[in-house]
Amino acid sequence: MKDQLKLLWELQKIDLELKSIKEEKDRHPKEIKKLDERQRIEKERIQKEREKVESLEKTRRQKEAHLSAEQEKIKRAEGRMSEVKTNKEYQALLTEIDALKEANSRMEEEILQVMDEIDELKKDLSKREKEMGGILEKIEGERKKLQEKMVLGEKAWNERMERREVLSKQIESKLVKLYTTLKEKRQGVGVVSVKSETCQGCFVHVPPQMFIEVQKNDALIRCPHCNRILYWDGDRDRK
Ligand SMILES: [Zn+2]
Structure with a gap:
């Protein structure tokens, strides 16, 4: 009986170990999921900032295209100066050119503002990208550790299951x-x-x-x- 009880005691210890290994094994996929989620959030945040920069770049290009079209208009208006016949026509053309020039200088102002904004965002973005690099690296490190733990957990599980099999045969049914x-x-x-x-x-x-x-x-x-x-x-x- 002494030997039987000793074997049974070992079996009990193994079963308790198996129980805690199983609990850990069950936790691992959830932890992996959490890491995936953290990674996704980080990437999404940066993506949004990149999109904002892109959208401002687009605005800037549109404004610049508009500006150069307006500059063409000024050139054409100025070209017409030599063709005017009356003072009235001349005054009207001058007024038109002045208005165009004023509008253009406002447009130039706006373009400068957008460029400033882009510069500011890009500075933030490159800082964030560096930060994200660090965070993602950390997440990958955690993932690797977790994967190692999973392998070890699997190994520990199999070893105990094998020992359990042997013990179960040695103990009276x-x-x-x-x-x-x-x-x-x-x-x-x-x-x-x-x-x-x-x-x-x-x-x-x-x-x-x-x-x-x-x-x-x-x-x-x-x-x-x-x-x-x-x-x-x-x-x-x-x-
Ligand atoms: Zn009791």
Whole structure:
């Protein structure tokens, strides 16, 4: 019985490890998803800023095209100066040219403003791009670490599953069955240690005589309160 209990104790420890490995394994895809999301948000933010610069560049080109068309108009108007015959016509043409020139100088002003805005945005953008580079690098680092953890988790899982297989064959099937039933009913714990006369599964005191018996580890003893199989895990547990 001693050997059987020892094997069962090992099986329990492995099952608890498997449980926590599984919890971690389940968490990993969610963490990867979070990283993807962070990456997407970063890229989107920069993309919006780039689009804003592009849109201003477009505005600037449009204004410049408009300006040069208007300048052509001035040239043509000035060309007509030599053809005018009356003072009235001459005055009218001068007024037209003045109005065009005024409009153009306003347009030039506007173009300068847009250019200033573009310069400002570009400065911000290059700063942001540098920042984003750092952030994305960090995210990639986290992703790599996570992937390594996933590989290790898989390895740890497989190793324990293999050991579990071996142990399950070495333990009497009746005992495995009892343990499995208890484990399912008692939050994954079917075998527990006893410390200071207390069951470590339900934390209720066990009778002193039972505690003495448990320490021998040579009989199947179950906690009177939670029904779990009791195991003495050595002197180091004694307080
Ligand atoms: Zn108990």
